Amino acid sequence: MEEIFDKAEKPKWSQSREVLHRLSKRITAMIGLVIVLIFLISAIFAPFLALHDPLEHSLGHMLAKPSWDYPLGRDELGRCILSRVIYGARISLLIGTMVISIGVLLGAPLGIISAYYGGKVDFIIQRFVDTMLAFPGILLALTLIAMLGVGLANVMIAVGISTIPIYARLARSSVLAIKSRQFVEASRSIGASNFKIILRHLLPNSLSPIIVQSTLHMATAILWAAGLGFLGLGINPPTPEWGAMLNGGRLYIRVAYHVATFPGLMIFITVLGFNLLGDGLRDALDPRLKT
Amino acid sequence: MNSLLRVEDLKTCFYTDAGMVKAVDGISYDIQEGETMGLVGESGCGKSVSALSILRLIPYPPGKITGGKVVFEGKDLLQISEDEIRDVRGNRIAMIFQEPMTSLNPVLTIGLQIGEALEIHRGLKRKETRDEVLKLLRMVGIPDPERRIDDYPHQFSGGMRQRVMIAMALSCNPKLLIADEPTTAVDVTIQAQLLETIKDLTSRLGTAVILITHNLGVVARYVNRMAVMYAGRIIESGPATEVYEHPRHPYTVGLLASVPRLDKPRVGRLVPIDGQPPDLIRLPPGCSFFPRCSHRMQQCSMERPELRIVGAGHLAACLKDLGS
Numbered sequence: 001m002e003e004i005f006d007k008a009e010k011p012k013w014s015q016s017r018e019v020l021h022r023l024s025k026r027i028t029a030m031i032g033l034v035i036v037l038i039f040l041i042s043a044i045f046a047p048f049l050a051l052h053d054p055l056e057h058s059l060g061h062m063l064a065k066p067s068w069d070y071p072l073g074r075d076e077l078g079r080c081i082l083s084r085v086i087y088g089a090r091i092s093l094l095i096g097t098m099v100i101s102i103g104v105l106l107g108a109p110l111g112i113i114s115a116y117y118g119g120k121v122d123f124i125i126q127r128f129v130d131t132m133l134a135f136p137g138i139l140l141a142l143t144l145i146a147m148l149g150v151g152l153a154n155v156m157i158a159v160g161i162s163t164i165p166i167y168a169r170l171a172r173s174s175v176l177a178i179k180s181r182q183f184v185e186a187s188r189s190i191g192a193s194n195f196k197i198i199l200r201h202l203l204p205n206s207l208s209p210i211i212v213q214s215t216l217h218m219a220t221a222i223l224w225a226a227g228l229g230f231l232g233l234g235i236n237p238p239t240p241e242w243g244a245m246l247n248g249g250r251l252y253i254r255v256a257y258h259v260a261t262f263p264g265l266m267i268f269i270t271v272l273g274f275n276l277l278g279d280g281l282r283d284a285l286d287p288r289l290k291t
Numbered sequence: 292m293n294s295l296l297r298v299e300d301l302k303t304c305f306y307t308d309a310g311m312v313k314a315v316d317g318i319s320y321d322i323q324e325g326e327t328m329g330l331v332g333e334s335g336c337g338k339s340v341s342a343l344s345i346l347r348l349i350p351y352p353p354g355k356i357t358g359g360k361v362v363f364e365g366k367d368l369l370q371i372s373e374d375e376i377r378d379v380r381g382n383r384i385a386m387i388f389q390e391p392m393t394s395l396n397p398v399l400t401i402g403l404q405i406g407e408a409l410e411i412h413r414g415l416k417r418k419e420t421r422d423e424v425l426k427l428l429r430m431v432g433i434p435d436p437e438r439r440i441d442d443y444p445h446q447f448s449g450g451m452r453q454r455v456m457i458a459m460a461l462s463c464n465p466k467l468l469i470a471d472e473p474t475t476a477v478d479v480t481i482q483a484q485l486l487e488t489i490k491d492l493t494s495r496l497g498t499a500v501i502l503i504t505h506n507l508g509v510v511a512r513y514v515n516r517m518a519v520m521y522a523g524r525i526i527e528s529g530p531a532t533e534v535y536e537h538p539r540h541p542y543t544v545g546l547l548a549s550v551p552r553l554d555k556p557r558v559g560r561l562v563p564i565d566g567q568p569p570d571l572i573r574l575p576p577g578c579s580f581f582p583r584c585s586h587r588m589q590q591c592s593m594e595r596p597e598l599r600i601v602g603a604g605h606l607a608a609c610l611k612d613l614g615s
Binding site: 191 | 398
C-alpha cells in the first residue's frame with residue numbers, strides 16, 4: 001500500500017517553490033515585491049536609467065519645476081532630481097544590505113550559541129544583548145557615529161551594530177524551540193559535533209524568522225540611513241542620498257515643493273515596499289500554514 | 292564468551308524542582324555479539340533513559356549519570372572523553388528513535404541526513420557518500436532510491452521515514468543498535484514490516500540489538516533475551532521464551548496476563564494490574580512493586596529484593612518464589 005502511495009506522488013516540489021507559490025497568492029506581498037524589484041533595478045542599473053549626470057549642476061536652473069527633460073525638476077544647485085533619486089537608491093541599497101549583514105552575521109551566531117549552550121554562556125550573552133537593547137537604537141547609532149566620525153562606512157557600522165541584539169534574540173528564541181526536537185538528538189546520536197549540529201540542523205531551521213525580520217529591517221535601515229543623512233551625519237555632500245536630498249530641499253519647500261517631496265516619496269514608497277514584502281514573507285513562511 | 296556490552300549498576304537521575312528522580316536505579320545486563328535483547332516495561336519505567344545513558348545522551352542539566360559502568364568493547368563509555376564518545380556514537384553504537392516524524396530534520400533532504408554519519412565517521416566524499424546512501428536506501432527497502440534520495444522528510448510516510456532512520460542508523464555498520472520503541476508511532480501492519488527489516492538486516496550484518504518496547508508481542512517474536520524494567524530497575528530477565536512461559540516476578544506475570552494471547556486458549560477476561568506505577572521521587576523503601584502486588588508479604592515493604600537466579604540464565608527480583 002505504502003509503496004503505491006509513494007510512487008503516485010507529485011513531481012518535485014521543493015520548499016522554496018512552495019513558499020514562492022504562497023507568496024504569489026497575496027496581492028499586497030506582490031505589490032511589495034514589485035516595488036522592491038524596481039528599487040533593486042534602479043539601484044543596480046542607475047548609470048543606464050539616469051537621464052543626466054546626478055552631479056552636474058547648473059546654477060541658472062536652480063529649483064526649476066518638473067519639465068519634459070527633467071521630469072522631477074531640479075534641485076537647489078540645478079541638478080536633475082530624478083537622476084539623483086535613482087542614484088540615491090544605490091546608497092540606500094548599500095546601506096540596507098550592509099546593515100542587515102552586520103546584524104545577521106554577528107547577531108544570529110551569538111543568539112544560536114547562546115541558546116544551544118545555555119547556562120553561563122547564555123546568561124552572559126543575554127545580559128550583553130539586554131544592555132544593547134536598553135539603548136534606543138538611533139541613540140546608539142548616533143553615539144557610535146560621534147565616536148567613529150561621519151561617513152558612509154561609519155553609518156553602516158553604527159546602524160548595523162545597533163541591530164545585532166535584535167537578531168541575537170530572534171535566533172535564540174527559534175533555536176530554543178528547535179534544540180529539544182528529536183532530530184537534534186538523533187544527530188547527536190550519530191556522533192555529530194556541536195559545530196555540525198549548529199550548522200546543519202539549527203541554522204537552517206531557524207532561518208525563516210531571520211529572513212522575515214531582515215526584509216522588514218531593510219525598510220528600517222533605509223529609514224535610519226535617510227534620517228542620519230538628513231541630520232548631515234551620513235554620506236558626504238555631492239553624493240546623492242535621499243535623506244540629504246530631503247534636507248537640502250527643506251529650505252525651499254515653499255517655493256519649490258518638488259525638491260524635498262520626491263526624495264521623501266521615494267523613501268516612503270521603498271519602505272512601504274519592503275514592509276509589504278516582509279509581511280507577505282512572514283505569512284508565506286509561517287510553519288502553521290504548511291500541510 | 293566476552294560480552295559486547297556490559298552495563299553494571301547504571302544509575303541516572305534527573306534533578307527536578309520536585310526532587311531527584313531516580314529514572315534508572317542501578318541496572319545491570321550483558322549483551323553478546325549479534326544478540327537481540329528486549330527491554331520491556333511500561334511508560335516512565337526508565338527504558339529509554341537507560342538506553343540514552345549508554346551513549347551519554349542524557350541532557351545535562353537536569354539529567355545526570357550518577358554511577359555505574361557501561362563497558363563496550365573493553366572501554367567504559369562513561370569514562371572516555373567527549374571526542375571518543377562521539378566516535379562511538381553512530382559508528383559503533385547507533386540508535387533509532389521513537390518518532391520518525393520528528394527525528395528527521397525537515398529542511399534537509401534524506402540523502403544528506405543518511406550520509407551525515409558516513410561523512411563524520413568515514414570521511415567519505417560527496418559522490419562516494421551518495422553511492423553509499425543509495426545502497427543503504429535499497430537495503431532498507433525504499434523503492435526507487437535514485438529519485439527519493441533528494442526528497443525531504445515530509446514527502447515520506449511514517450513507515451518510510453522509519454526506514455530512513457534505520458538506514459541512517461546502520462550506515463556505518465555499527466556493532467550495536469539501540470532501537471527505542473521503533474514501531475510505536477506507526478500502524479500495526481507497518482510495525483511488522485519494520486521489525487522484520489530490522490531483524491533481517493541486523494542478523495545479516497551481525498549487529499547486536501537492544502529493542503526497547505512496551506509491546507510484549509514484539510518481544511516474543513524478535514528477541515533472544517529480555518529484561519523487564521519497573522520503576523528504574525530490572526526486576527526480571529532471562530531467555531525470552533523462558534520469561535514468557537514461566538514468569539517469576541508478579542509484575543511480569545501481571546503484564547503477561549494483561550495482554551491478549553493468540554497462542555493460548557482464551558480464558559475469560561484480561562486481568563489488568565491494579566494501581567499506578569510509583570512516584571520515582573519517593574520510592575517505597577522495600578520492593579517498588581509492593582503496593583500493587585497481589586503476592587505481597589509483610590517483608591516486602593521493608594526489604595528491597597535483589598535479582599537472584601531462578602532458572603537457567605533466568606533472574607528475578609522477588610522474595611517469594613512463584614515458580615515453586
